[in-house]
Structure formats: structure tokens, C-alpha cells
Amino acid sequence: xxxxxxxxxxxxxxxxxxxxxxxxxxxxxxxxxxxxxxxxxxxxxxxxxxxxxxxxxxxxxxxxxxxxxxxxxxxxxxxxxxxxxxxxxxxxxxxxxxxxxxxxxxxxxxxxxxxxxxxxxxxxxxxxxxxxxxxxxxxxxxxxxxxxxxxxxxxxxxxxxxxxxxxxxxxxxxxxxxxxxxxxxxxxxxxxxxxxxxxxxxxxxxxxxxxxxxxxxxxxxxxxxxxxxxxxxxxxxxxxxxxxxxxxxxxxxxxxxxxxxxxxxxxxxxxxxxxxxxxxxxxxxxxxxxxxxxxxxxxxxxxxxxxxxxxxxxxxxxxxxxxxxxxxxxxxxxxxxxxxxxxxxxxxxxxxxxxxxxxxxxxxxxxxxxxxxxxxxxxxxxxxxxxxxxxxxxxxxxxxxxxxx
Amino acid sequence: xxxxxxxxxxxxxxxxxxxxxxxxxxxxxxxxxxxxxxxxxxxxxxxxxxxxxxxxxxxxxxxxxxxxxxxxxxxxxxxxxxxxxxxxxxxxxxxxxxxxxxxxxxxxxxxxxxxxxxxxxxxxxxxxxxxxxxxxxxxxxxxxxxxxxxxxxxxxxxxxxxxxxxxxxxxxxxxxxxxxxxxxxxxxxxxxxxxxxxxxxxxxxxxxxxxxxxxxxxxxxxxxxxxxxxxxxxxxxxxxxxxxxxxxxxxxxxxxxxxxxxxxxxxxxxxxxxxxxxxxxxxxxxxxxxxxxxxxxxxxxxxxxxxxxxxxxxxxxxxxxxxxxxxxxxxxxxxxxxxxxxxxxxxxxxxxxxxxxxxxxxxxxxxxxxxxxxxxxxxxxxxxxxxxxxxxxxxxxxxxxxxxx
Numbered sequence: 001x002x003x004x005x006x007x008x009x010x011x012x013x014x015x016x017x018x019x020x021x022x023x024x025x026x027x028x029x030x031x032x033x034x035x036x037x038x039x040x041x042x043x044x045x046x047x048x049x050x051x052x053x054x055x056x057x058x059x060x061x062x063x064x065x066x067x068x069x070x071x072x073x074x075x076x077x078x079x080x081x082x083x084x085x086x087x088x089x090x091x092x093x094x095x096x097x098x099x100x101x102x103x104x105x106x107x108x109x110x111x112x113x114x115x116x117x118x119x120x121x122x123x124x125x126x127x128x129x130x131x132x133x134x135x136x137x138x139x140x141x142x143x144x145x146x147x148x149x150x151x152x153x154x155x156x157x158x159x160x161x162x163x164x165x166x167x168x169x170x171x172x173x174x175x176x177x178x179x180x181x182x183x184x185x186x187x188x189x190x191x192x193x194x195x196x197x198x199x200x201x202x203x204x205x206x207x208x209x210x211x212x213x214x215x216x217x218x219x220x221x222x223x224x225x226x227x228x229x230x231x232x233x234x235x236x237x238x239x240x241x242x243x244x245x246x247x248x249x250x251x252x253x254x255x256x257x258x259x260x261x262x263x264x265x266x267x268x269x270x271x272x273x274x275x276x277x278x279x280x281x282x283x284x285x286x287x288x289x290x291x292x293x294x295x296x297x298x299x300x301x302x303x304x305x306x307x308x309x310x311x312x313x314x315x316x317x318x319x320x321x322x323x324x325x326x327x328x329x330x331x332x333x334x335x336x337x338x339x340x341x342x343x344x345x346x347x348x349x350x351x352x353x354x355x356x357x358x359x360x361x362x363x364x365x366x367x368x369x370x371x372x373x374x375x376x377x378x379x380x381x382x383x384x385x386x387x388x389x390x391x392x393x394x395x396x397x398x399x400x401x402x403x404x405x
Numbered sequence: 406x407x408x409x410x411x412x413x414x415x416x417x418x419x420x421x422x423x424x425x426x427x428x429x430x431x432x433x434x435x436x437x438x439x440x441x442x443x444x445x446x447x448x449x450x451x452x453x454x455x456x457x458x459x460x461x462x463x464x465x466x467x468x469x470x471x472x473x474x475x476x477x478x479x480x481x482x483x484x485x486x487x488x489x490x491x492x493x494x495x496x497x498x499x500x501x502x503x504x505x506x507x508x509x510x511x512x513x514x515x516x517x518x519x520x521x522x523x524x525x526x527x528x529x530x531x532x533x534x535x536x537x538x539x540x541x542x543x544x545x546x547x548x549x550x551x552x553x554x555x556x557x558x559x560x561x562x563x564x565x566x567x568x569x570x571x572x573x574x575x576x577x578x579x580x581x582x583x584x585x586x587x588x589x590x591x592x593x594x595x596x597x598x599x600x601x602x603x604x605x606x607x608x609x610x611x612x613x614x615x616x617x618x619x620x621x622x623x624x625x626x627x628x629x630x631x632x633x634x635x636x637x638x639x640x641x642x643x644x645x646x647x648x649x650x651x652x653x654x655x656x657x658x659x660x661x662x663x664x665x666x667x668x669x670x671x672x673x674x675x676x677x678x679x680x681x682x683x684x685x686x687x688x689x690x691x692x693x694x695x696x697x698x699x700x701x702x703x704x705x706x707x708x709x710x711x712x713x714x715x716x717x718x719x720x721x722x723x724x725x726x727x728x729x730x731x732x733x734x735x736x737x738x739x740x741x742x743x744x745x746x747x748x749x750x751x752x753x754x755x756x757x758x759x760x761x762x763x764x765x766x767x768x769x770x771x772x773x774x775x776x777x778x779x780x781x782x783x784x785x786x787x788x789x790x791x792x793x794x795x796x797x798x799x800x801x802x803x804x805x806x807x808x809x810x
Binding site: 016019020053054056057058059060061062064065066068069071072075076078079080082083084086087093094096098099143145 | 421424425458459461462463464465466467469470471473474476477480481483484485487488489491492498499501503504548550
């Protein structure tokens with residue numbers, strides 16, 4: 001008998017039929033003798049609709065009030081699932097964020113969980129109640145409703161699993177788990193049975209579609225096994241766990257790609273102290289997140305500086321940098337939206353030299369030019385021309401022995 | 406400078422345009438230097454839609470969870486109005502039922518307010534914040550969300566006004582106030598400027614459309630002046646206040662009618678102790694509310710018993726009584742849906758004899774037969790044939806001097 005936290009995403013509760021399906025899934029786990037805590041997202045599309053409502057009354061809706069509005073989405077699904085289970089004669093009960101004592105800081109719209117009081121849930125579990133918690137929401141110490149940002153229900157689930165010392169946190173979604181590459185462009189991609197928290201944290205593009213990256217940090221900190229699996233079948237999915245010696249140890253665990261990048265280059269930047277701040281501060285003030293930065297020193301005390309931003313922010317960033325270049329006396333600002341990032345990820349890299357050169361050679365063999373490179377302890381990323389993305393992913397997938405039989 | 410509680414009903418917040426209109430109304434009251442607490446209903450139609458959602462997942466939705474679901478309706482409008490006022494640079498803030506410390510008993514779906522803690526609202530008012538409270542909802546002592554039943558936002562408003570010792574509770578609705586009769590059938594009906602709590606309590610049919618009757622009981626208990634007025638114009642509406650000598654004193658204040666009644670008669674009921682319980686218990690067990698009961702004793706220890714029920718419950722009640730009649734040996738059960746109730750109401754009646762006979766004579770002069778009669782201290786009601794309803798209302802309106810010039 002275990003304590004199991006099950007989180008169902010928006011597509012899993014998108015309509016009444018699917019809510020009934022979720023109820024059956026929960027019932028099955030409960031009938032096996034487990035204690036069950038369920039965390040729910042809003043029905044798919046509902047959060048966007050609520051944002052549109054807010055936009056109808058205000059150009060920049062008050063963040064506190066927006067949280068009050070958005071919280072209704074998960075409140076609705078929590079009530080509906082509890083009703084469904086009750087009508088099946090199961091002892092279910094919904095809790096909203098504040099009722100489940102999910103205490104956050106005051107950052108409306110992107111709040112961080114600072115504490116979860118497990119007493120009420122534990123006492124309900126002791127009565128063999130199925131506890132249904134509205135995800136994505138909490139409250140600050142003054143009792144104001146807060147929300148945790150996009151995908152926040154994953155973080156709700158993992159944080160509650162941590163507070164309850166749950167045996168596992170199951171994340172039910174519309175895919176069967178984490179794959180070695182995107183199956184849409186690499187038909188030999190396989191589901192990964194087990195992956196470490198650190199690898200997940202480095203797999204933004206492959207992972208973020210199925211699991212909010214912030215929740216992985218939580219899972220790592222409290223060592224909560226996270227089971228990413230499909231709500232539409234009974235297959236085992238991917239276990240995200242602490243790195244351990246028992247893991248099947250491949251050098252590279254997955255190949256990821258991201259076409260949503262754009263590159264901006266400033267040439268002949270004067271090599272003076274504080275110049276980087278002048279270039280990047282206006283970008284971050286505009287709320288734009290920079291991914292990679294490369295600096296080449298030229299002879300004569302000038303440098304070329306290249307960085308990448310999300311495609312959606314490209315125009316804004318380019319305008320900003322044109323003004324910056326004029327001010328600091330840099331020569332040219334030009335950019336390129338037709339780029340992509342391919343990455344290989346694996347904790348096995350730590351103990352293997354030569355992964356980078358294997359990667360570069362594999363790309364060179366296909367005449368794929370590498371524009372930028374960045375590395376971390378367990379990841380190597382290359383910026384290439386966008387048109388080579390699919391080819392690069394397939395080649396790397398084969399090169400690092402990830403193809404399924 | 407006053408403390409004013411303003412309640413806006415579902416039609417007043419039915420869309421974004423109307424929410425903006427409400428915001429302007431609130432702003433105007435605030436700008437005059439008043440402290441303002443606003444109570445909101447859900448957008449018109451939303452509560453019905455939520456009930457339909459619940460019906461999709463359960464034939465008899467769990468009442469606790471239904472309250473969690475229904476509470477999202479007022480949560481939505483409270484957030485939207487606060488956002489609107491904030492975007493107009495007014496210091497507004499929403500509070501849900503539990504945040505406003507609206508404590509109720511445990512009767513989900515029809516909870517009674519047992520306490521309201523005014524501290525949080527008072528401290529917000531001290532900061533000159535406009536407090537927007539989600540109506541219709543509260544929480545029980547265990548922190549579960551409860552709702553107050555249909556029209557419950559009126560009760561929220563009056564109860565909060567009482568807790569805050571507000572100077573007035575304004576109920577904004579889609580009509581201009583309470584009328585001496587339904588203007589749709591009596592064109593000489595006039596708006597009543599001032600009416601007593603007791604008269605309101607007796608005016609179910611005229612009053613309930615604009616003010617939940619339960620809220621009037623609250624207003625009377627705590628002596629809160631209630632101002633029923635239109636949200637679509639600036640006219641003064643109807644003040645519902647304590648009976649006082651300063652009131653313009655008419656014998657009759659209003660004529661009401663109700664076509665939603667049906668009559669059931671049992672003949673030759675054995676006159677035995679406990680027989681009434683046998684007849685009426687199955688009806689109340691079926692959740693049907695009986696309005697009037699009349700019993701005529703016949704020679705020989707048998708009686709005829711006639712009572713009225715809402716039209717919607719007529720078929721059910723008739724089936725029940727057919728079985729009862731067989732069991733207790735009564736002779737015939739027959740019914741009639743083509744009846745209506747007309748009533749005259751007025752605190753002035755207390756000090757005037759002859760109101761009843763004036764009423765009966767006026768109806769007789771028009772050849773309107775009276776089928777049943779019931780009276781209270783300040784009300785006389787007659788059941789008549791439904792086809793005479795409009796005529797009866799107009800005749801009584803003229804007879805008791807209510808026609809406008």
C-alpha cells in the first residue's frame with residue numbers, strides 16, 4: 001500500500017467524458033489499497049479564455065485579481081472530479097489551494113511555494129478519503145490567492161508529494177513519457193524508462209512539453225520519484241529519479257532540438273569594462289530571456305558579440321540593440337531567425353571524454369555548419385541553420401546509439 | 406460621508422460593458438467621499454450553466470462539491486470588477502466569501518449565515534479601499550465553501566451591511582423598485598417610495614423578483630435600510646425600512662398575484678387524530694411546499710380538505726394524494742391548476758377593520774368567485790379562478806386607492 005499523488009493535465013480533463021475516465025483511473029489506484037491525492041489542471045483552453053476575459057476589462061489586468069480569476073479554472077475541475085467520484089460512491093473531497101495550505105510568496109502570476117501544511121490532507125487520507133486538490137494555485141501568508149505560472153500544476157503536484165512524503169508523483173499527460181528525441185522528426189526515437197532529475201532539467205524542449213521544469217527542481221530537492229505517463233493508456237511511462245548507479249548508463253540519453261531561437265550579432269564592440277551590461281541590461285529589462293552568448297575578440301581591442309533570444313522576441317531585441325550599437329559605437333547589428341539549437345544530453349557525459357568531438361564530427365559529416373556552441377556538465381548544444389534541424393537530430397540519435405531496434 | 410453597501414445582481418454584471426457601467430457607478434459613490442463595499446452576483450446565466458455542468462457528471466451532484474463549483478461564478482465577477490476599477494486607478498480589492506469571513510452553517514446549497522467577521526473589511530475601508538465581495542458564498546467553520554441558495558447575494562449584502570453597521574444597503578437590479586402591483590397587468594401601478602420590512606416579507610410574488618425574501622428578515626433583525634433601485638438609471642427606488650410613524654400610511658400598500666398555484670382536494674376525510682400528518686407528511690417528504698390549507702367539517706365526522714401547491718409540483722402531489730386517499734379511505738381526490746392567488750398587503754390593516762370585507766365585495770362586484778381565503782396580520786389572500794387574475798388585481802388596486810394619477 002502506497003501514498004500516490006496523481007496529477008492530470010488540461011487535456012486529461014478537457015471534457016466530461018475525460019473527467020469520467022480520470023475518475024476510473026483514480027478509483028483503480030484507490031481500489032488497489034493505495035492512498036490517493038489527485039492534483040488537477042483546468043480544462044484545456046479554460047485558462048486562455050479567462051485571460052481573454054481579463055483583457056476585456058483591462059489592458060494590464062491587476063495581477064492579484066487575475067489570480068483570483070484564473071483560480072476558478074482548477075476550482076471547477078476539482079469540484080467536477082469530486083462529484084464524479086462521489087456519484088460512483090467513492091469518498092472524494094476537493095481542496096482549493098488555500099484549503100490544502102499551499103503557502104506561496106506574494107508574486108502573483110508566478111508565485112513560488114514556500115510551505116505546504118500537510119495536516120488536513122493527511123487527516124483526510126487517514127479516513128481513506130480521496131483528496132482532490134486544485135493545482136496551479138496557492139495563497140500567500142495574508143490569505144490572498146496566488147497562482148504558480150504556466151504548467152504550475154506540475155509544481156503543485158510535486159510539492160504536495162514532497163510535503164506528504166508520497167511514494168511517487170504520477171504526472172498524467174497526453175504523451176506516453178519522455179522520448180530520446182521528438183518522435184515526429186525521428187522515427188527511431190524510443191521512450192526513456194528512467195531519467196535523472198539533472199537530465200530532465202537540461203531537456204527544456206523535450207521535457208517542458210510534458211513537465212514544468214520548475215517541478216523537476218522540486219522533485220530533485222525532495223527526492224520524489226516522478227512518473228510521467230499517458231492518461232490514455234496503461235503503459236508505464238518515464239520515471240524521473242535521482243541519478244543512481246543502478247541506472248542503465250548511456251553516454252547520451254536524448255537528443256533535443258529547438259527551432260524557436262533567433263540570433264543577433266553586434267560587430268566591433270569596443271572592448272571596455274561594463275560594455276556587456278550596456279548591451280544586455282535593456283534586453284532583460286524588456287523581459288526577454290537570453291539563451292546563448294558568444295564573444296570573439298578581434299585584433300585591436302574590439303569584439304564581435306552574438307547571442308540568441310526566443311523567436312517571438314526577435315524584433316523587439318533587434319530594435320533595442322540597434323539603439324545600443326549606435327550609443328556604444330559598435331559597427332553593425334544583424335540577426336538571423338533561421339537557426340535552430342540541437343543538443344545532446346546525458347549524465348554519462350561526466351565520465352566520458354570525446355562526446356563533443358563525436359557530435360561535431362557527426363554534424364560535419366553531413367555538411368552541417370555549427371554557428372555557435374555552448375556546453376554544460378551534461379549537455380552540449382549547437383546552433384545550426386534551421387533547415388538542417390531534422391537531419392541533425394536523426395544523425396545524432398544514431399551516432400549516440402539511441403535508435404530503437 | 407457614509408458607509409454604503411451596494412449589491413449588483415446578475416443582469417447588472419451580465420457582460421463586460423455592464424461591468425464597466427457598475428464600476429462607474431461605484432466610482433461615483435466613492436468619489437462623493439463614501440466608503441463603499443460592493444457585493445456581486447454571478448453573470449446572468451452563469452449559475453445555470455454551472456448547474457448544467459454538474460448534471461453532466463452526476464445525477465445528484467454532491468452538495469459540498471456543487472458549492473465549490475457554483476462559487477466560481479461570483480469569484481469571476483468579483484475579480485473582473487476589481488480589475489476594472491484598478492484599471493481606472495481606483496484602489497479596489499476582491500474578497501471571496503471565506504476571505505470576507507462570511508461564516509455559515511454546514512447546509513450546502515442553502516446555508517445560513519451565522520457570523521460575519523468585519524475586521525478585514527473594516528481595515529481595508531480604513532485605507533479607503535473599495536471592497537468587492539463575492540456574494541452568494543461563505544464558508545462553514547471547517548473552511549468548506551458554502552452557498553446561500555438562489556438570490557443569496559441579497560442576503561450576503563444585507564448581512565455584510567449589518568456586520569459593518571452600514572448606513573444603507575443598496576440593491577441594484579433591473580427594475581426601478583417595488584411597485585404597488587405588477588405594472589405589466591396594472592398600468593396604474595406606481596413605484597412605492599417606502600415600505601416596511603413586514604410588508605416586504607408578505608409580498609413574495611412582487612418582492613421576490615427583486616429581493617430575496619430571506620435578506621429582508623436579516624434587514625429587519627438588524628434594522629438595515631435597504632434601497633431597491635435600478636442599475637440602469639439614477640432614479641430613487643424603494644426604501645425598505647422599519648415600520649415607523651413617519652410613513653405615509655395607506656391601509657393597503659400593494660396588490661400581488663401568483664398564478665403559479667394549483668389546488669388539490671380530498672373529500673370525506675375521516676376525522677381522526679393524526680390524519681393531517683398522514684396526508685401532508687408524504688408531500689413534504691417529496692420536498693413540496695404547501696401554501697394554503699382549508700378544512701371544512703361535514704356532518705357525520707368527515708371533513709373536506711383543500712390545499713395548494715406550486716404548479717410545477719402538482720402532478721407529483723396529486724399522485725401522492727391518490728395513494729393516501731386510498732389508504733385512509735377518503736372518497737375523492739381532484740385538483741385544479743387553473744387557479745391564482747391575489748393578495749392585498751399593508752401594515753395599515755392592523756389598525757383598520759373592514760379590509761377583508763372591502764376586498765370580498767370588490768371581487769364579488771365583478772362576479773369573481775373566491776375559492777379559498779387565508780389571512781395574516783397584514784395580508785389577505787384569496788384563491789380565485791386564474792382567468793380573473795388581471796381583472797382582480799386592477800379592481801383591488803383601484804378599490805384601495807393605489808392608482809396613480
